[in-house]
Amino acid sequence: xxxxxxxxxLLFWILFQGVYLQAQESLxxxxxxxxxxxxxVTARKSRLDIDGxxxxxxxxxxxxxxxxxxxxxxxxxxxxxxxVVGDQSFQLGRKWNSNAGVQLSQELFNQQVxxxxxxxxTSENYYQLNSQLTEEQVIEQVANNYYxxxxxxxQLNVIDTNIKNVKVIEKIIANQYENGLAKxxxxxxxxxxxTNLQTQRxxxxxxxxxxxxxxxxxxxxxxxxxxxLPQEQLTEVTGLPVLADSVNLAGRxxxxxxxxxxxxxxxxxxxxxxxxxxTLSLTGNISKTGQSDKFDLFKKGGSAFYYDAxxxxxxxxxxxxxxxxxxxxxxxxxxxxxxxxxxxxxxxxTLNLAYENAKIQLKDNLNTIRTQKENVVLAQxxxxxxxxxxxxxxxxLTDLLDTENALTSAQNSYTQALLNxxxxxxxxxxSNGNIKSLLK
Numbered sequence: 001x002x003x004x005x006x007x008x009x010l011l012f013w014i015l016f017q018g019v020y021l022q023a024q025e026s027l028x029x030x031x032x033x034x035x036x037x038x039x040x041v042t043a044r045k046s047r048l049d050i051d052g053x054x055x056x057x058x059x060x061x062x063x064x065x066x067x068x069x070x071x072x073x074x075x076x077x078x079x080x081x082x083x084v085v086g087d088q089s090f091q092l093g094r095k096w097n098s099n100a101g102v103q104l105s106q107e108l109f110n111q112q113v114x115x116x117x118x119x120x121x122t123s124e125n126y127y128q129l130n131s132q133l134t135e136e137q138v139i140e141q142v143a144n145n146y147y148x149x150x151x152x153x154x155q156l157n158v159i160d161t162n163i164k165n166v167k168v169i170e171k172i173i174a175n176q177y178e179n180g181l182a183k184x185x186x187x188x189x190x191x192x193x194x195t196n197l198q199t200q201r202x203x204x205x206x207x208x209x210x211x212x213x214x215x216x217x218x219x220x221x222x223x224x225x226x227x228x229l230p231q232e233q234l235t236e237v238t239g240l241p242v243l244a245d246s247v248n249l250a251g252r253x254x255x256x257x258x259x260x261x262x263x264x265x266x267x268x269x270x271x272x273x274x275x276x277x278x279t280l281s282l283t284g285n286i287s288k289t290g291q292s293d294k295f296d297l298f299k300k301g302g303s304a305f306y307y308d309a310x311x312x313x314x315x316x317x318x319x320x321x322x323x324x325x326x327x328x329x330x331x332x333x334x335x336x337x338x339x340x341x342x343x344x345x346x347x348x349x350t351l352n353l354a355y356e357n358a359k360i361q362l363k364d365n366l367n368t369i370r371t372q373k374e375n376v377v378l379a380q381x382x383x384x385x386x387x388x389x390x391x392x393x394x395x396x397l398t399d400l401l402d403t404e405n406a407l408t409s410a411q412n413s414y415t416q417a418l419l420n421x422x423x424x425x426x427x428x429x430x431s432n433g434n435i436k437s438l439l440k
Contacts, residue, residue: 027227029146032219033439036142039220043138046131053127057120063113065106072100074297094291096304101287108282108314111274119267122260129257136253136435138218143426143438145215149229151419152208158411159201162404166194169400172391186397193401237369237421240362241428247355249348251433258347262340269333275326279317286310355431361424365417372414379403379410 027035037043075097082089107113170190176182213223221227249255287309296302319326386403389395429435 026230028230029143030439032146032215033139033142035221036138036219037135037439040138040142040218041220043131043135044220046127046134049127050124050131053120053124057117057124060113060116060120063107063110064117067105069103070101071103072098074098094293096292096295096297098290098297098304099287101285101309103285104283106282107279109278109280111277112271112279115267115271115274119264119271122263122267126257126260126264129253129260133253133257136430139435139438140426140430142215142218144423145211145218146229147419147422149208149211149215150231151415152204152211153229153231154415155412156201156204156208158408158415159197159204162408163194163197163201165404166190166197169387169390170194173397189397189401237366237418240366241425243359243362243428244432247352247431248433249351252351253433254347254351255344258340258344262337262344265333265336265340269330269337272326272329272333275322275329276319278319281315281317282312283315284310284312351431354427358424358428358431362421362428365421365424368417369414369421372410372417375410376407376414379407383407 077093077095077097080095081092083092084090173182173186173190177184177187212227216223216225216227288306289309290297290304290306292302292304294303297304383400383403383406386395386400390397390400426435426438429437
């Protein structure tokens with residue numbers, strides 16, 4: 001098959017349309033949340049903290065393992081010292097010395113190291129819970145942003161419908177004006193109203209774009225990507241979910257995280273107390289030393305002579321007095337524990353407050369939704385009746401524009417009530433500790 005210059009632009013257009021349609025693929029709330037958990041930068045960093053905590057545990061564990069070091073030295077004694085015994089002196093050493101050896105130390109008892117191992121292991125659990133909490137916060141943020149985009153798009157649809165209706169009225173008034181049945185002020189008034197609607201549409205469209213960019217940013221998607229959210233995600237609300245009298249706080253990630261944090265403070269206190277304990281360690285070394293008056297230490301058959309040395313021992317360290325520094329550190333750790341208890345109490349109270357408020361907001365928003373839905377139906381009937389009366393010369397243009405504005409206000413209020421309900425619903429799900437159920 002041969003391609004001509006005329007077919008190449010067509011091929012590019014087909015390819016562009018394919019990419020555009022693929023980029024415009026519908027993004028449901030569940031898909032957005034799963035994408036966010038995988039790609040959100042904050043969530044990814046929290047998972048990296050888990051790896052860092054695991055490596056920290058390995059670092060602390062190394063303190064309980066044998067410590068082996070090697071050393072080597074080469075020394076030239078420009079002036080050799082003398083040992084004087086009576087009226088005789090003896091040369092100490094020779095001009096060239098070499099030494100190589102290995103040293104080993106092993107902690108036999110060190111309460112600080114043992115406590116540090118427990119703290120490091122607990123820190124791993126802390127980072128895992130912190131990562132889980134971060135994911136829950138990301139899910140909450142993305143869900144809120146998602147519904148805000150849907151509401152803004154719905155408001156844009158309302159404006160588009162109103163512009164369409166006003167344009168129909170504009171044509172009617174223009175024809176009436178040409179036939180002498182309408183005044184010039186009516187023509188100008190409808191043009192002003194249409195201009196205001198178009199300006200409002202431009203502002204709402206910009207707001208939609210900004211909210212979409214915020215949504216893409218929150219889920220970790222490049223802001224240059226195109227997304228399309230299905231409008232059916234903002235469904236009608238018919239009734240309240242099952243509302244429990246109280247919420248089980250024990251399973252909340254925030255509470256579990258604070259409990260682990262308190263445990264870490266307690267382990268820190270134990271580590272400070274361990275400074276009072278003695279430590280016992282095993283030491284050992286082996287070395288080989290060579291001496292010569294010439295630089296032939298490493299020459300086979302040279303004049304240097306070598307000797308070996310080795311030693312094994314134990315070292316006991318007994319703390320006696322350090323100016324009450326350990327006591328001060330222990331008391332600081334006790335303060336941190338008491339502060340953690342206060343944080344735990346405050347967080348439980350805050351979570352209970354959030355749950356109770358979410359229940360109240362759900363009930364209030366449900367009533368608002370029902371009221372606004374009836375209000376929209378009524379406003380639609382009034383608008384259609386006024387429009388019919390206007391067409392028959394039984395109503396003024398001002399009445400028609402007022403009813404049109406009332407219909408717009410009712411539609412936007414209903415949409416806003418849906419958004420408020422969805423946000424309260426997210427808070428309720430979060431209060432129950434089931435925010436990740438949105439992923440299913």
